Amino acid sequence: MQRSVVITGLGAVTPFGVGAHALWEGLLRAESRLAPIERFDASGFPCRLAAETRDFHAKDHVPKSYRKAVKVMARDIELAVGAALDATRDAAVRTRGVLDSPDEPTTYPAARMGCHIGAGLIAAEADELARALATARDERGAFDPAAWGDGAMNNLQPLWLLKYLPNMLACHVTIIHDTRGPSNTITCAEASGALSIGESMRVIQRNDADLCFTGGAESKINVMGLLRMDLAGRLAHTGDETDGANVLRPYDPDAPGGLLGEGAGILIIEAEETANTRGATPYARLAGFGAGAAPITGDLPRRAQGLVNAIERALDDAGATPDDVDAVVPLACGAPGVDELEAHALRATLGTRLKDLPLITITPNIGNAMAGVGALQACAAALALKHQTVPARIHRGATPADLRAGPEAQRDARLRSVLVCTPALGGQNAALLLRAMDQ
Amino acid sequence: MSANANNTDARRVVITGMGWVTPLGVDIDETWARLIKGESGVGPVTRFNAASFSTNFAAQSPDVRIEDELPRPEAHAHAGLNTRFALVAAMRAWKQAGLGDPDRAEINRNRFGMYLGSGEGALDHDNFFATSLASWNSETGASDPVAWARAAYKHMDARREIEQEPNMCLAHICEAFGAAGPAYNCMTACAASTQAIGEATEVLRRGDADMMFAGGAHSMIHPLGMTGFIRLTAMSSRSDEPHTAARPFDATRDGFVMGEGAGMLLLETLEHARARGATPLAEIAGYGSSADAFRITDIQPEGVGAQAAMREALHEAGIDPERPDAQGRPPVQYISAHGTGTKENDSIETKAVKAVFAQQAPRIPFSSVKSMIGHLIQAAGAVELITCVQAIRTGVAPPTMNLHHPDSACDLDYVPNAARDMRAAGGVDVCLSNSFGFGGQNDTIIVKRFAD
Numbered sequence: 001m002q003r004s005v006v007i008t009g010l011g012a013v014t015p016f017g018v019g020a021h022a023l024w025e026g027l028l029r030a031e032s033r034l035a036p037i038e039r040f041d042a043s044g045f046p047c048r049l050a051a052e053t054r055d056f057h058a059k060d061h062v063p064k065s066y067r068k069a070v071k072v073m074a075r076d077i078e079l080a081v082g083a084a085l086d087a088t089r090d091a092a093v094r095t096r097g098v099l100d101s102p103d104e105p106t107t108y109p110a111a112r113m114g115c116h117i118g119a120g121l122i123a124a125e126a127d128e129l130a131r132a133l134a135t136a137r138d139e140r141g142a143f144d145p146a147a148w149g150d151g152a153m154n155n156l157q158p159l160w161l162l163k164y165l166p167n168m169l170a171c172h173v174t175i176i177h178d179t180r181g182p183s184n185t186i187t188c189a190e191a192s193g194a195l196s197i198g199e200s201m202r203v204i205q206r207n208d209a210d211l212c213f214t215g216g217a218e219s220k221i222n223v224m225g226l227l228r229m230d231l232a233g234r235l236a237h238t239g240d241e242t243d244g245a246n247v248l249r250p251y252d253p254d255a256p257g258g259l260l261g262e263g264a265g266i267l268i269i270e271a272e273e274t275a276n277t278r279g280a281t282p283y284a285r286l287a288g289f290g291a292g293a294a295p296i297t298g299d300l301p302r303r304a305q306g307l308v309n310a311i312e313r314a315l316d317d318a319g320a321t322p323d324d325v326d327a328v329v330p331l332a333c334g335a336p337g338v339d340e341l342e343a344h345a346l347r348a349t350l351g352t353r354l355k356d357l358p359l360i361t362i363t364p365n366i367g368n369a370m371a372g373v374g375a376l377q378a379c380a381a382a383l384a385l386k387h388q389t390v391p392a393r394i395h396r397g398a399t400p401a402d403l404r405a406g407p408e409a410q411r412d413a414r415l416r417s418v419l420v421c422t423p424a425l426g427g428q429n430a431a432l433l434l435r436a437m438d439q
Numbered sequence: 440m441s442a443n444a445n446n447t448d449a450r451r452v453v454i455t456g457m458g459w460v461t462p463l464g465v466d467i468d469e470t471w472a473r474l475i476k477g478e479s480g481v482g483p484v485t486r487f488n489a490a491s492f493s494t495n496f497a498a499q500s501p502d503v504r505i506e507d508e509l510p511r512p513e514a515h516a517h518a519g520l521n522t523r524f525a526l527v528a529a530m531r532a533w534k535q536a537g538l539g540d541p542d543r544a545e546i547n548r549n550r551f552g553m554y555l556g557s558g559e560g561a562l563d564h565d566n567f568f569a570t571s572l573a574s575w576n577s578e579t580g581a582s583d584p585v586a587w588a589r590a591a592y593k594h595m596d597a598r599r600e601i602e603q604e605p606n607m608c609l610a611h612i613c614e615a616f617g618a619a620g621p622a623y624n625c626m627t628a629c630a631a632s633t634q635a636i637g638e639a640t641e642v643l644r645r646g647d648a649d650m651m652f653a654g655g656a657h658s659m660i661h662p663l664g665m666t667g668f669i670r671l672t673a674m675s676s677r678s679d680e681p682h683t684a685a686r687p688f689d690a691t692r693d694g695f696v697m698g699e700g701a702g703m704l705l706l707e708t709l710e711h712a713r714a715r716g717a718t719p720l721a722e723i724a725g726y727g728s729s730a731d732a733f734r735i736t737d738i739q740p741e742g743v744g745a746q747a748a749m750r751e752a753l754h755e756a757g758i759d760p761e762r763p764d765a766q767g768r769p770p771v772q773y774i775s776a777h778g779t780g781t782k783e784n785d786s787i788e789t790k791a792v793k794a795v796f797a798q799q800a801p802r803i804p805f806s807s808v809k810s811m812i813g814h815l816i817q818a819a820g821a822v823e824l825i826t827c828v829q830a831i832r833t834g835v836a837p838p839t840m841n842l843h844h845p846d847s848a849c850d851l852d853y854v855p856n857a858a859r860d861m862r863a864a865g866g867v868d869v870c871l872s873n874s875f876g877f878g879g880q881n882d883t884i885i886v887k888r889f890a891d
Contacts, residue, residue, distance in 0.1 A: 040584040041583075042584065044584060044585040126587060127582045129571055130572065130574055130575040130581075133568055133571050133572055134575045143565075143568040143572060145487065146488070146491045148666075149489060149495070150491040153666045153669065156670055159736065160666075162736065162877065165626075166605070166626040167628050171735055171879060174730040174731075174878075175734065175735070178732045180743075183728070183729075184728075186623055187606060187625065188606045188609070188623060188624055199638065205645075223582075226588075227600070231601065232601050290621075291552070291620075293553060293618050294613065295614045296610055296614070297614065313647070426606035427606075428606055428609060
C-alpha cells in the first residue's frame, strides 16, 4: 500500500511579503505588485517592470546562531531559508531551526526528513565581481588574466563560489533545520518547483523520509537575470508603461511578453500517517505528480507534448479524470509562445471541461519567480482547497473563450481537486494534482 | 525501501548502454585500458590563459565533434562544451544499447525520460568581463547598471547566454533522442550525477518511465571556475608536477585536480530491456542519499552522512557490509572512492568506509580514478560508476596513482599505483561508488553483475 502524502505547512516569501497567507490575501485583493524596478536603475534594459520582494532581510529569518552565514548567501538562498522557516512555523513542526535549546526534542528524527529545493543558475553580484575584476586591468583598461591570477582574484572572498552554488539553497535549509534524509536541487527553470515537490512526494511514498521541505526559490531581478531572460525572448519590452498588470496578460496572443518576479515557496509535506500521529492539520493531499519533456523547437503539438504527458501522468497517478479537476493553477507566464503551449496542453488533457474551470493565475500579481514559481502555484492551490475559494483573477487581455472562466472571486467554490502545471524554458514540464482533505 | 522488496522485472533496473567523454578518451574500452595502465590525463590548462593562476593545470577532455557523432548536428550548433560532451556520451550509450538510429528507434518516447546531474555552461568570459569592467565606476565604488546593460547588449550573444542554463543538456538530448518522459536536472555539486543515476533508478522502479538517460556533464576549466576553487583552497597547487598532483589518500595530497567531461548511462527496467532483446551490462542494486546538515564548507568529521548513504544503498541491495559473501570474498569487491585528494575528504571517507564495513573494510580494493582523470565535478559520479561496470566486466580494479607516502589516517587498500587483476580471487561482481558534494550532499550507488 502506497503512503499517502499531505501538505501540512506553507512558507512563502513573495512581493506580498513573508507568508503564504500574505500571498493569499494579495491574490484575493486582485492586487498586482508588478511595478517599475527600484532595486537598481533598470533604464538601460528594454524590460523595466518586475515584481520585487521588498523589505525582506534574511537575518531576521534565520536562527540567531546562524546570522553570520547570511554573508555567504546570494539572494536566492536568502529567500529560500526565509520561506523554509516560515513553512516550519506554519506546519507547527519542531525542528532545530525553531527550537531554542538543543535538548528540546524534534518532531521527527533528522534522518526521516528530506529537503528538495529547486533553484536556478545564480548570477554573481555585479558589484562584488566588478570590484574584484577592476583590480586586474591592463593599460588599455581591459581584463588582464595575468594580473587576475597573480593576486587580483584574492579580492573575492574565499567562500565566493559557495555563495552562488545552486545546491546551497537546500544545504543551508538542511543545516538550519537539521534534516539528514535525501536532499536534492533540481534546476529546470520554472519546472524546478513542481519537479522538486514531485520528488519529495516520491521520497515519502517510498518511505525514505516522513517529512520533506520542498519547493523552490529564485530571483532573476538583477542585471544578468534581466539580460538573459530578455535574450531568451521571455520578457516584455515595457517602454513607458508603469502598470505591470497591463503588460503581463496571460493567454493574450498579442501580449508583449512576461515579467519577472522573485520569491520562494517552500512546502512542508508529510506522510499522512505520521502527520496524523503528531496531530497536524493538513491543507490538502498531494495526490498526483507527473513530468514530461518536449523539444523546444518544432510545431505546437510537438512542443506541448511534454506538458500533455505531465498532466496526464499527474491525473493518472492520482487516479483522477478531468472531471475531478475543479480549478487549475497554470504558469500563465504571459510570454505568448509559452502560454500557447500551455493552453494547447490544457485543452488536450482537460478537453471540454476546461471551459468551466476557473484558472488561478498568480503571475499578473507577482510575476514569474522562475524556480520559485511552481511552489508558489502549489501554495495557491493548497490555499484555494483549504478555503474553498477561487481568488479573483487579474486579466486585462483578450483571453481565449475557453480560458476565461473564473475572473471573479468565488467564495464557497466547490473545489475537490486543483491541478498545478508548469512548462519550463528548456522543455521540461511538471504537473501536480492537489486534493481536498475531505475527498 | 526494504531490501529486495517486490523484486520483479518491472522494478529491477539495468544498465544497457554507457558512454563517456574523459580526459583519457572517449571510447570506453580504450579509455579503460589507459586507466588500467595508470596514465594521467592532467596537463597545463590550454582553454584559457591560466599561466599566473596558482593552479594552472587540469585534466582537459578532447573537444568532441558533434558532426562526427550525431544525426542532425545543426540542431546543436550553439551547444556549449558541457552539452557537447553530454551529447557524445549519450550517443555512445545509445549505440551500445543497440537502439540504432535515434530518429527511427521503435520505443515509446512518452515512457523515455532523462535524469541528469549536469552543470551550468561556461560563461562567455571575454564579453562578460568586458561588460563588468565597462560598468565599474571607481568613484562610486559600484557597478553602474545602465552602463552594464549598454555593454551587455553590445557584446553578449543570446544563444551563448541561453546555452549556459543548467537545463540545456536536457534540451539538447531531448532534441536528439526525442525523450518525452520525465526530465530532470539536478545540481548537487560533486554528487550530482550519482544522485541523478540514483533518482533515475527510482523513477524507473516507480513505473514513471521504462527507459532513462542518466548521468551528467560538466566543465569548470574556465577562469571563474578555477578562481572559485582556488579561493576555497580546494585544488592542488603543485604546478611544477601536474602529472602527479592528483594524489588521493597520499600523505602529501594538497587538493583535487580539476577535470571535465561527461558520463551517460542508458537505464531500463529489466522488463523493458528483455522485451526489446537488449543485453544488460550490469544492474543497479542499491542507492542511498543523505545530507550532512553540518556546514557548507566542511564534511561532518565522522562522515556520518557518507555512512548513512552507504548503509542505505547496501540495505537496498540486500548486502550485509560486515560479512563476506557466499564465496568468502568481501561483501563488495570494489569501491570507487569519491577520493578527491583533499586532506579532509580522503581521511573522512576512509573513516566512513571503516565504520560501515568494519572488519571487512581492509579487504576491499578502494581506489580513486581521480588520481588519473581529475575531478569531473558534476560529471564525476557517472564516469566513476562506468568504471565500476568495467571492473565487473573485466575483473580488474583500477589503481589509485601517485600514492607513495602513507598517511596514518588513510589505512585501507587503495590499490596503489598499479591496477589489480581480481580474476584469480573470484572476480568482481558487486561495486560501490561514492560521491560527496559541497554542502554535505552524499550519494552512493551499488552496481552488480547482471544475473537472471
